[in-house]
Amino acid sequence: MTQCILFVCLGNICRSPTAEGVFRALAEESGLEVEVDSAGTSDWHVGDPPYGPMQLAAKGRGYDLSALRARQASARDFTDFDLICVMDEKNRSTMEALRPAGNKTPVQLFLDHAEGTGPREVPDPYYTRDFETPITLIEAASRGLIAQLLRQ
Template sequence: MAEPVRLLVVCLGNICRSPVAEGVLRARIAASTLAGQVEVDSAGTGDWHVGQPPDRRAIASAAGHGIDISGLRARQLAADDYRRFDWLLCADRANLRDVEARAPRGAHARAVLLLDWAGIEADGEVPDPYTGGPVQFEQVFQLLDRAADGVISRLRREHRL
């Protein structure tokens, strides 16, 4: 069996956007023909929330769609991630700049904007719902759900999975 395609979703603190994206992608991949052929994880560029569960509003939004992300724990992007993963899918341009700036020599992973890579919105960004409420978290969930469709389509097309 070929090596799995490895995706790392990156946002700022790894408690809102990236864990929701990780949960949606894992659920969608597990229910598709891509099961066992794609690995998904998430990380943040900052270290403020390392070890903490996702934001309670992110957990509630995902749970409302049958996805349990409560067991995830925030972690910071590490140098090894640039070697372990194929794609670093960034939530916004600031995350992308940070990820590119931290890339060690010999980095394997390619850093891109998630929405752009998924074919949802050219140069698009996933808004940070942290200072918002349930409505903003639900909007982000819906956007990431659409992005998951795009990711799966791209993986099937490019990797013939």
């Protein structure tokens, strides 16, 4: 069964499109059949490509985000996806507020899938200006989640 996973951050121009692109690439390398998408909890950037400096950092690590476009998360995502991975607690709380009554789709911090100890939230590079650390964290969480899904 193909898993459908949604990655969520605030604006869907830095962290979540990077998670979508990284996860898709690493899943393909591992042979995992998965459908992925990304969304933002805000509507600020709907239709925009990922933030330029984020795209450059991702491209430098071998990930092409140029075809992705921002969209806003909705209640429908809870029926369209098997798992929703958020970048921070604020994103989790916003997504939980969208949850339809009775829906059981898990909403998890993405970094909870990374092995070892470390931060639980992916820092927002739009504000920190550090675009490399989020990619490293997203790669670690992607590898952990892929390993988990391959074991199922």
